[in-house]
Amino acid sequence: MWAGGARHEFPAARPPRFLADARNDSGSVGRGRVAIRALRTLHFVQVDGRCAARIGDAPRGLLLGRMPRVARTSVRAPFAHRGAVLTHPRAKLGAMLNYIWFALMAIALVVAMFTGNAAAVTKGAVDSAKTAVEISLGLIGIMTLWLGIMRVAEQAGLIAMLGRLLRPISRLIFPDVPPEHPAIGAIIMNVAANMLGLSNAATPFGIKAMEELQTLNAGDKETASNAMVTFMTLNTAGVQFIPATMIGVLSAAGSKNPTAIIAPTLISTLCGAVVAVTMSKILQRFFPKAEESR
Amino acid sequence: MIRAALEAVSLWAFPVLLVGIPLVGMIRKVKVYDVFIEGAKEGFNVAVRIIPFLVGILVAIGMFRASGAMDLLTAGLRPLMQATGFPAELFPLAVLRPLSGSGSLALSTDIIKRYGADSMIGRMAATLYGSSETTFYVLAVYFGAVSVKRTRHALPAALIGDVVAAIVAVAVCAWMF
Numbered sequence: 339m340w341a342g343g344a345r346h347e348f349p350a351a352r353p354p355r356f357l358a359d360a361r362n363d364s365g366s367v368g369r370g371r372v373a374i375r376a377l378r379t380l381h382f383v384q385v386d387g388r389c390a391a392r393i394g395d396a397p398r399g400l401l402l403g404r405m406p407r408v409a410r411t412s413v414r415a416p417f418a419h420r421g422a423v424l425t426h427p428r429a430k431l432g433a434m435l436n437y438i439w440f441a442l443m444a445i446a447l448v449v450a451m452f453t454g455n456a457a458a459v460t461k462g463a464v465d466s467a468k469t470a471v472e473i474s475l476g477l478i479g480i481m482t483l484w485l486g487i488m489r490v491a492e493q494a495g496l497i498a499m500l501g502r503l504l505r506p507i508s509r510l511i512f513p514d515v516p517p518e519h520p521a522i523g524a525i526i527m528n529v530a531a532n533m534l535g536l537s538n539a540a541t542p543f544g545i546k547a548m549e550e551l552q553t554l555n556a557g558d559k560e561t562a563s564n565a566m567v568t569f570m571t572l573n574t575a576g577v578q579f580i581p582a583t584m585i586g587v588l589s590a591a592g593s594k595n596p597t598a599i600i601a602p603t604l605i606s607t608l609c610g611a612v613v614a615v616t617m618s619k620i621l622q623r624f625f626p627k628a629e630e631s632r
Numbered sequence: 633m634i635r636a637a638l639e640a641v642s643l644w645a646f647p648v649l650l651v652g653i654p655l656v657g658m659i660r661k662v663k664v665y666d667v668f669i670e671g672a673k674e675g676f677n678v679a680v681r682i683i684p685f686l687v688g689i690l691v692a693i694g695m696f697r698a699s700g701a702m703d704l705l706t707a708g709l710r711p712l713m714q715a716t717g718f719p720a721e722l723f724p725l726a727v728l729r730p731l732s733g734s735g736s737l738a739l740s741t742d743i744i745k746r747y748g749a750d751s752m753i754g755r756m757a758a759t760l761y762g763s764s765e766t767t768f769y770v771l772a773v774y775f776g777a778v779s780v781k782r783t784r785h786a787l788p789a790a791l792i793g794d795v796v797a798a799i800v801a802v803a804v805c806a807w808m809f
Contacts, residue, residue, distance in 0.1 A: 438728075438735065439692050446695035453700045462698025463691045466742070470686035473741050474679050482675025487653050489671020490664050494657035545777045552778045561782040562775065567789065570774060574730075574790040575797065576765030580649060584758040587741050593749030597646045599758045601638035602808055606763035606801035614793025621785035 476590025477583075484535070484582040491534055500530035511572070511615060514554070514565045521550030525569055535578050544573060561627050568618045575611035579604065635808060682734070689738030697746075718802060721753055725760055726798040730767035730791065737761065752809055759801040764794045 450459045491497075504526050515521050524547035531540035547569060555563040562570075581603045588596035657664040696702050706720040713720040725743060729736045743757040767790045775783055 438732075439688065442692035442696045445701050446692075446699040449699040449701040449704065455699050458698040459695050462694035466690040466694025467687050469694075469745055470690040470738070470741075471683055473745070474683045474686055477682070478676055478679040480675075481679045482672045483650075485675045485678065486668035486670075486672030487650060490657045490662065490667050491653045492671075493662045493667045494653065494660045496653065496656060499656075541773075544774055548774050548778045552780075558782075559778075560780055562780045562784050562786060566775075566778075566780065567784055567786040570771055570783075570786045571789045571793060573774065574765050574767040574770045575793050576763075578762065580645065581758070581762030583737065584740070584762045585646075587737075587744060588749045588754070588758055591741070591744045591749035591754070593754075595750065598639075598642050598809070599755055599762065599805075600645045601642040602755075602759045602801060602804040603762035604641070605638070605804050606759060606797045609800040610764055610793045610797025613796040614789055617789035617792045618785060621789050625784040627784065 473587060473590045477586040480582060480586035480589060484580070484586075488534060488536055492536060492539060496534060497527055497530045497536065497539065500533060501526040504529060511568060512565050514563070515551070519550065519554070521547055521554065521565075524550055525572075529572060529577070532573065533577055533579055535580060535582055557627060563627065564618075564622045567622065568615055571614035571618045572611060575607060575614045577607050577611050638808060682737070685734040686738050686741065689735055690742055693739060693742045697742075718799065719753060719756065721747070722756055722760060722798075722802065725757055726795075729761065729764055729798070730794050733766040733769065736766075752805065755809055756802050756805045759805050760798050763797040763801045767791065767794055 446459055446462075450456050501523075505522075508522055508526055509517055512522065512525065515525075524543050528540050528543035528547050531537070531543060548566065551563060551566045551569065552559060555561075555566065581599060584599060584603070585596045588599065654664040654668070657667070693702075705724070709720045709723050713723055718726075721743065725736060725739050728739055740757040740761040744754040747753040747757075767787075771783065771786055771790065775781075775786070
């Protein structure tokens with residue numbers, strides 16, 4: 339899947355490196371020198387120098403802690419290395435949550451001092467902990483069902499099928515990228531996988547797409563190209579056919595019709611995507627880059 | 633008319649995909665049941681793995697709410713929000729959505745529990761959560777992967793998209809339900 343990919347230079351890092359089989363959800367990625375590379379606060383898995391996946395992939399929030407299984411290696415390395423693979427690295431922004439989390443509780447205590455709601459605050463904490471576990475357990479059913487179906491979708495080649503349908507749109511959205519360039523293929527596969535809710539499969543395609551777009555990025559490589567920004571806005575919009583997580587939460591909370599949100603979610607996510615892509619086109623002239631890729 | 637069509641989409645999308653995806657699999661000679669089981673094994677882990685995240689955030693929000701601070705916040709926001717027509721109860725969720733996936737999942741869960749799974753606010757919260765991505769996280773990951781430091785208009789364009797998605801989510805729910 340990543341054969342013939344662009345080589346990617348990572349900043350100097352001395353991570354553990356060992357010979358192993360790397361595999362992801364679709365099967366073996368290959369046997370090679372697997373390296374775990376730290377980039378800022380994120381960790382990447384490389385197979386023979388090519389970036390294969392990111393560890394600690396959590397694009398859909400819910401999947402925090404779930405790793406693309408590129409990292410599931412038949413490791414011939416000390417256990418410590420395996421530990422390194424399985425450590426969930428925190429994204430920089432995750433650090434902000436530390437402040438928000440503490441502030442919520444601290445403010446609660448201060449407000450309780452004025453309102454005299456101490457007993458209520460205690461009850462709120464205890465009840466919420468119980469609710470959190472109930473909701474999580476209630477999610478097991480639908481997550482199991484949906485992840486199973488999604489595996490079937492992946493094996494049946496539905497990502498590629500959806501990709502063929504999306505090809506005409508990609509020409510419209512990415513006029514700067516030659517239609518037969520490998521970047522287009524990777525972009526389409528990334529969007530198709532995201533639409534099916536296969537965020538594990540989407541991430542490697544997305545990184546590949548960014549690497550390919552980087553080869554077309556004329557001028558300063560540390561500045562994003564127009565095509566890169568447009569691709570990013572497609573991803574942050576998060577177009578998804580079935581919002582499985584929220585359907586699960588609604589049904590765990592006792593909804594009689596949890597799938598009622600499918601149509602409204604689809605409409606709002608499509609509107610968001612169209613606006614975000616349009617904004618990327620409008621704003622690009624106000625954020626000029628010295629040399630734009632052609 | 634349009635509303636009926638959309639309700640039909642909501643009603644049929646799930647069961648049709650549930651049968652349609654394995655159908656494509658059958659045509660493509662995939663061992664659908666075996667593959668299903670293989671993928672389904674992960675569902676339990678995914679659900680169980682979010683427990684600590686959910687407990688941490690829901691407890692903080694629960695305390696915040698019980699102390700009366702949440703009422704103060706929404707009351708403070710209300711005049712500001714009234715002008716726009718955006719529900720004050722959902723404003724914190726709309727702000728948190730692009731910043732934190734686990735945080736906004738917990739906050740929307742809390743709202744759904746609090747207002748009811750079939751209530752207007754609950755459905756709006758679910759739709760709002762599903763209508764976007766954790767924008768800051770996505771940008772950090774993909775631009776980080778190719779060492780791009782100057783992201784130009786990526787953040788403003790993405791955030792404008794998120795704002796529109798949130799507004800549309802609320803508007804469509806208000807119209808449909």
